[in-house]
Amino acid sequence: MVATPITATSRYIPPGTTHYYWVATIANKSAPTRAELNAGSDLTAEVASVSGFATTSDQQDTPDLGSRFVSKIPGRITADDSSITLYLSSTSSDVRTLLPRDTAGFICIFPEGDTAGLKYDVFPVKVTGQPKARDVENPAQITIQFSITSIPVENITVPS
Template identity: 75%
Template sequence: MVATPIAATSRYIPPGITHYYWVPSIANYQSPTRAELNAGTDLTGEISAVSGFATSSDQQDTPDLGSRFVGKIPGRITADDSSVTMYASSNSADARTLMPRDAAGFIAIFPEGDIPGQKMDIFAVKVTSVPKSRDVENPASMTFQYAITRVPAENVTIP
Protein backbone atom coordinates (compact mmCIF):
# COMPACT_ATOMS: atom_id res chain seq x y z
CA MET A 1 0.00 0.00 0.00
CA VAL A 2 1.31 3.48 -0.86
CA ALA A 3 1.28 6.53 1.39
CA THR A 4 -1.68 8.91 1.19
CA PRO A 5 -0.75 12.00 -0.86
CA ILE A 6 -0.91 15.40 0.77
CA ALA A 7 -3.97 17.46 -0.20
CA ALA A 8 -3.46 19.94 -3.04
CA THR A 9 -3.01 23.53 -1.89
CA SER A 10 -4.74 26.67 -3.10
CA ARG A 11 -1.59 28.43 -4.30
CA TYR A 12 -1.25 32.20 -4.36
CA ILE A 13 1.22 35.05 -4.65
CA PRO A 14 1.47 37.56 -1.76
CA PRO A 15 0.66 40.85 -3.59
CA GLY A 16 -3.00 41.68 -3.08
CA ILE A 17 -3.42 38.94 -0.45
CA THR A 18 -0.86 39.27 2.37
CA HIS A 19 -1.32 42.04 4.96
CA TYR A 20 1.04 43.60 7.51
CA TYR A 21 -0.25 45.49 10.56
CA TRP A 22 1.62 47.61 13.09
CA VAL A 23 -0.12 47.01 16.43
CA PRO A 24 1.18 49.18 19.31
CA SER A 25 -0.26 47.06 22.13
CA ILE A 26 -1.37 43.46 22.59
CA ALA A 27 -1.97 42.06 26.08
CA ASN A 28 -1.27 38.44 25.06
CA TYR A 29 0.39 38.36 21.65
CA GLN A 30 0.02 34.57 21.53
CA SER A 31 -3.74 35.14 21.39
CA PRO A 32 -4.66 38.70 20.34
CA THR A 33 -8.21 39.99 20.40
CA ARG A 34 -10.02 41.34 17.36
CA ALA A 35 -10.22 44.75 19.09
CA GLU A 36 -6.41 44.82 19.55
CA LEU A 37 -5.82 44.00 15.88
CA ASN A 38 -8.40 46.57 14.79
CA ALA A 39 -6.57 49.20 16.88
CA GLY A 40 -3.47 48.63 14.74
CA THR A 41 -2.55 50.24 11.42
CA ASP A 42 -2.58 48.32 8.14
CA LEU A 43 0.80 49.08 6.51
CA THR A 44 0.17 46.96 3.40
CA GLY A 45 -0.55 49.71 0.88
CA GLU A 46 2.72 51.56 1.56
CA ILE A 47 5.10 48.55 1.66
CA SER A 48 7.54 48.06 -1.21
CA ALA A 49 9.67 45.27 0.32
CA VAL A 50 9.88 42.99 3.35
CA SER A 51 12.86 41.04 4.66
CA GLY A 52 13.22 38.55 7.50
CA PHE A 53 10.33 37.78 9.87
CA ALA A 54 11.37 34.14 9.98
CA THR A 55 12.75 31.87 12.69
CA SER A 56 15.34 29.14 12.58
CA SER A 57 16.78 26.71 15.08
CA ASP A 58 20.41 25.84 15.62
CA GLN A 59 21.39 22.21 15.83
CA GLN A 60 23.74 20.98 18.53
CA ASP A 61 26.04 17.97 18.12
CA THR A 62 25.61 15.22 20.73
CA PRO A 63 28.65 12.97 20.40
CA ASP A 64 29.12 10.01 22.69
CA LEU A 65 31.74 7.28 23.11
CA GLY A 66 29.30 4.51 22.20
CA SER A 67 29.33 5.31 18.48
CA ARG A 68 31.29 7.06 15.76
CA PHE A 69 28.01 8.66 14.64
CA VAL A 70 27.38 12.16 15.99
CA GLY A 71 23.67 12.80 16.54
CA LYS A 72 22.07 16.22 16.83
CA ILE A 73 19.41 17.88 18.94
CA PRO A 74 17.52 21.13 18.36
CA GLY A 75 19.32 24.15 19.80
CA ARG A 76 18.44 27.77 20.33
CA ILE A 77 15.78 29.46 18.21
CA THR A 78 16.69 32.73 16.54
CA ALA A 79 14.89 35.24 14.35
CA ASP A 80 16.34 36.69 11.17
CA ASP A 81 17.15 40.39 10.95
CA SER A 82 13.85 41.88 9.85
CA SER A 83 12.79 45.02 8.03
CA VAL A 84 9.94 46.62 6.12
CA THR A 85 10.64 49.15 3.36
CA MET A 86 7.89 51.73 2.95
CA TYR A 87 7.34 54.75 0.74
CA ALA A 88 8.12 58.22 2.07
CA SER A 89 5.69 61.11 1.68
CA SER A 90 6.67 64.48 0.24
CA ASN A 91 5.07 66.17 3.28
CA SER A 92 6.55 63.78 5.92
CA ALA A 93 3.08 62.38 6.70
CA ASP A 94 4.09 58.72 6.53
CA ALA A 95 5.05 55.76 8.72
CA ARG A 96 7.88 57.74 10.37
CA THR A 97 5.32 59.25 12.75
CA LEU A 98 3.82 55.82 13.49
CA MET A 99 7.06 53.88 14.08
CA PRO A 100 9.95 56.15 15.13
CA ARG A 101 13.26 54.71 16.32
CA ASP A 102 12.84 52.86 19.67
CA ALA A 103 9.07 52.41 19.23
CA ALA A 104 7.95 49.05 20.61
CA GLY A 105 4.98 47.15 19.27
CA PHE A 106 3.99 44.19 17.15
CA ILE A 107 4.11 43.34 13.46
CA ALA A 108 1.14 41.10 12.65
CA ILE A 109 1.51 39.26 9.35
CA PHE A 110 -1.55 37.78 7.66
CA PRO A 111 -0.11 35.62 4.83
CA GLU A 112 -3.51 34.80 3.31
CA GLY A 113 -5.24 38.02 4.39
CA ASP A 114 -7.03 39.13 7.55
CA ILE A 115 -9.65 36.40 7.47
CA PRO A 116 -11.01 35.11 10.81
CA GLY A 117 -10.21 31.45 11.37
CA GLN A 118 -7.08 31.48 9.17
CA LYS A 119 -3.51 31.80 10.47
CA MET A 120 -1.23 34.77 11.17
CA ASP A 121 2.20 35.38 12.70
CA ILE A 122 2.93 38.02 15.33
CA PHE A 123 6.38 39.44 16.02
CA ALA A 124 7.09 41.54 19.12
CA VAL A 125 9.49 44.20 17.84
CA LYS A 126 11.38 47.37 18.63
CA VAL A 127 12.30 49.77 15.84
CA THR A 128 16.10 50.00 15.77
CA SER A 129 16.52 52.47 12.92
CA VAL A 130 14.74 54.04 9.97
CA PRO A 131 17.30 54.84 7.28
CA LYS A 132 16.05 56.80 4.28
CA SER A 133 16.86 55.84 0.72
CA ARG A 134 18.92 58.48 -1.07
CA ASP A 135 18.30 57.06 -4.56
CA VAL A 136 17.61 59.86 -7.05
CA GLU A 137 15.81 57.68 -9.62
CA ASN A 138 13.34 55.64 -7.56
CA PRO A 139 10.44 56.60 -5.30
CA ALA A 140 11.58 57.88 -1.90
CA SER A 141 11.46 55.21 0.78
CA MET A 142 12.55 54.30 4.30
CA THR A 143 13.55 50.92 5.68
CA PHE A 144 12.17 50.23 9.14
CA GLN A 145 14.60 47.87 10.84
CA TYR A 146 13.33 45.83 13.78
CA ALA A 147 14.81 43.87 16.67
CA ILE A 148 12.56 40.91 17.42
CA THR A 149 12.29 40.99 21.19
CA ARG A 150 10.37 37.81 22.05
CA VAL A 151 9.73 34.39 20.59
CA PRO A 152 7.35 34.98 17.66
CA ALA A 153 3.77 33.71 17.83
CA GLU A 154 3.51 31.63 14.66
CA ASN A 155 0.37 30.14 13.11
CA VAL A 156 -2.00 31.90 15.50
CA THR A 157 -5.69 31.65 14.59
CA ILE A 158 -7.06 35.02 13.47
CA PRO A 159 -9.96 36.09 15.76
Protein backbone atom coordinates in the same frame (compact mmCIF):
# COMPACT_ATOMS: atom_id res chain seq x y z
CA MET B 1 1.24 0.43 0.23
CA VAL B 2 1.47 4.06 -0.86
CA ALA B 3 1.69 6.93 1.64
CA THR B 4 -1.28 9.28 1.80
CA PRO B 5 -0.55 12.56 0.01
CA ILE B 6 -1.01 15.81 1.86
CA THR B 7 -3.99 17.98 0.94
CA ALA B 8 -3.46 19.92 -2.29
CA THR B 9 -2.74 23.60 -1.72
CA SER B 10 -4.66 26.56 -3.09
CA ARG B 11 -1.66 28.53 -4.31
CA TYR B 12 -1.47 32.31 -4.31
CA ILE B 13 0.94 35.22 -4.67
CA PRO B 14 1.44 37.70 -1.80
CA PRO B 15 0.54 40.96 -3.64
CA GLY B 16 -3.13 41.69 -3.01
CA THR B 17 -3.34 38.91 -0.40
CA THR B 18 -0.75 39.29 2.39
CA HIS B 19 -1.28 42.01 5.02
CA TYR B 20 1.12 43.64 7.48
CA TYR B 21 -0.24 45.38 10.60
CA TRP B 22 1.55 47.45 13.21
CA VAL B 23 -0.17 46.93 16.57
CA ALA B 24 1.09 49.01 19.50
CA THR B 25 -0.50 46.97 22.28
CA ILE B 26 -1.42 43.30 22.59
CA ALA B 27 -2.15 41.88 26.05
CA ASN B 28 -1.50 38.24 25.10
CA LYS B 29 0.64 37.78 21.98
CA SER B 30 -0.58 34.17 21.70
CA ALA B 31 -4.20 35.31 21.32
CA PRO B 32 -4.62 38.92 20.11
CA THR B 33 -8.22 40.05 20.18
CA ARG B 34 -10.09 41.41 17.17
CA ALA B 35 -10.30 44.78 18.97
CA GLU B 36 -6.50 44.87 19.43
CA LEU B 37 -5.90 44.05 15.75
CA ASN B 38 -8.49 46.63 14.64
CA ALA B 39 -6.72 49.27 16.78
CA GLY B 40 -3.51 48.68 14.80
CA SER B 41 -2.32 50.34 11.59
CA ASP B 42 -2.48 48.47 8.27
CA LEU B 43 0.89 49.07 6.58
CA THR B 44 0.09 46.90 3.55
CA ALA B 45 -0.59 49.55 0.89
CA GLU B 46 2.73 51.32 1.64
CA VAL B 47 4.98 48.22 1.80
CA ALA B 48 7.62 48.05 -0.95
CA SER B 49 9.53 45.05 0.44
CA VAL B 50 10.01 42.93 3.55
CA SER B 51 13.06 41.14 4.92
CA GLY B 52 13.38 38.66 7.77
CA PHE B 53 10.46 37.92 10.08
CA ALA B 54 11.47 34.27 10.27
CA THR B 55 12.70 32.03 13.07
CA THR B 56 15.25 29.24 12.90
CA SER B 57 16.64 26.71 15.36
CA ASP B 58 20.31 26.01 15.78
CA GLN B 59 21.43 22.38 15.61
CA GLN B 60 23.64 21.09 18.42
CA ASP B 61 25.94 18.09 17.92
CA THR B 62 25.61 15.34 20.55
CA PRO B 63 28.52 12.96 19.94
CA ASP B 64 29.14 9.96 22.17
CA LEU B 65 31.67 7.14 22.32
CA GLY B 66 29.10 4.47 21.49
CA SER B 67 29.03 5.31 17.79
CA ARG B 68 30.91 7.11 15.04
CA PHE B 69 27.61 8.78 14.10
CA VAL B 70 27.12 12.26 15.54
CA SER B 71 23.46 12.87 16.27
CA LYS B 72 21.96 16.33 16.71
CA ILE B 73 19.35 17.97 18.90
CA PRO B 74 17.48 21.24 18.42
CA GLY B 75 19.29 24.21 19.92
CA ARG B 76 18.43 27.83 20.52
CA ILE B 77 15.76 29.57 18.47
CA THR B 78 16.76 32.82 16.79
CA ALA B 79 15.01 35.38 14.62
CA ASP B 80 16.46 36.86 11.45
CA ASP B 81 17.28 40.56 11.25
CA SER B 82 13.98 42.03 10.10
CA SER B 83 12.81 45.14 8.27
CA ILE B 84 9.97 46.57 6.23
CA THR B 85 10.66 49.07 3.45
CA LEU B 86 7.83 51.55 2.88
CA TYR B 87 7.27 54.59 0.69
CA LEU B 88 7.93 58.14 1.89
CA SER B 89 5.46 60.95 1.32
CA SER B 90 6.38 64.34 -0.13
CA THR B 91 4.35 65.84 2.76
CA SER B 92 6.36 63.94 5.43
CA SER B 93 3.08 62.36 6.57
CA ASP B 94 4.12 58.71 6.52
CA VAL B 95 5.41 55.83 8.61
CA ARG B 96 8.18 57.97 10.15
CA THR B 97 5.72 59.43 12.66
CA LEU B 98 4.11 56.06 13.43
CA LEU B 99 7.35 54.11 13.98
CA PRO B 100 10.16 56.28 15.37
CA ARG B 101 13.31 54.63 16.74
CA ASP B 102 12.79 52.71 20.04
CA THR B 103 9.04 52.24 19.51
CA ALA B 104 7.94 48.85 20.82
CA GLY B 105 4.93 46.89 19.62
CA PHE B 106 3.97 44.05 17.30
CA ILE B 107 4.14 43.29 13.59
CA CYS B 108 1.26 41.00 12.66
CA ILE B 109 1.67 39.20 9.33
CA PHE B 110 -1.38 37.70 7.63
CA PRO B 111 0.02 35.63 4.72
CA GLU B 112 -3.42 34.78 3.30
CA GLY B 113 -5.12 37.98 4.46
CA ASP B 114 -6.94 39.14 7.57
CA THR B 115 -9.75 36.60 7.36
CA ALA B 116 -11.22 34.88 10.41
CA GLY B 117 -10.16 31.24 10.66
CA LEU B 118 -6.95 31.58 8.62
CA LYS B 119 -3.46 31.64 10.16
CA TYR B 120 -1.14 34.56 10.97
CA ASP B 121 2.05 35.39 12.89
CA VAL B 122 2.76 37.90 15.66
CA PHE B 123 6.28 39.30 16.05
CA PRO B 124 7.06 41.35 19.19
CA VAL B 125 9.42 44.07 17.97
CA LYS B 126 11.27 47.29 18.74
CA VAL B 127 12.21 49.79 16.04
CA THR B 128 16.00 50.11 15.80
CA GLY B 129 16.40 52.44 12.84
CA GLN B 130 14.81 54.29 9.93
CA PRO B 131 17.39 54.57 7.14
CA LYS B 132 16.12 56.39 4.07
CA ALA B 133 17.04 55.34 0.55
CA ARG B 134 19.04 58.08 -1.17
CA ASP B 135 18.28 56.91 -4.71
CA VAL B 136 17.82 59.77 -7.20
CA GLU B 137 15.80 57.77 -9.75
CA ASN B 138 13.33 55.60 -7.81
CA PRO B 139 10.42 56.43 -5.51
CA ALA B 140 11.51 57.65 -2.06
CA GLN B 141 11.58 54.86 0.52
CA ILE B 142 12.41 54.30 4.16
CA THR B 143 13.40 51.00 5.76
CA ILE B 144 12.07 50.44 9.25
CA GLN B 145 14.48 48.08 11.00
CA PHE B 146 13.25 45.91 13.86
CA SER B 147 14.70 43.81 16.67
CA ILE B 148 12.57 40.79 17.48
CA THR B 149 12.31 41.15 21.26
CA SER B 150 10.82 37.78 22.27
CA ILE B 151 9.79 34.55 20.64
CA PRO B 152 7.19 35.18 17.92
CA VAL B 153 3.88 33.35 17.91
CA GLU B 154 3.38 31.68 14.55
CA ASN B 155 0.40 30.06 12.88
CA ILE B 156 -2.30 31.29 15.23
CA THR B 157 -5.88 31.58 14.09
CA VAL B 158 -7.20 34.97 12.95
CA PRO B 159 -10.02 35.96 15.34
CA SER B 160 -13.53 36.92 14.20
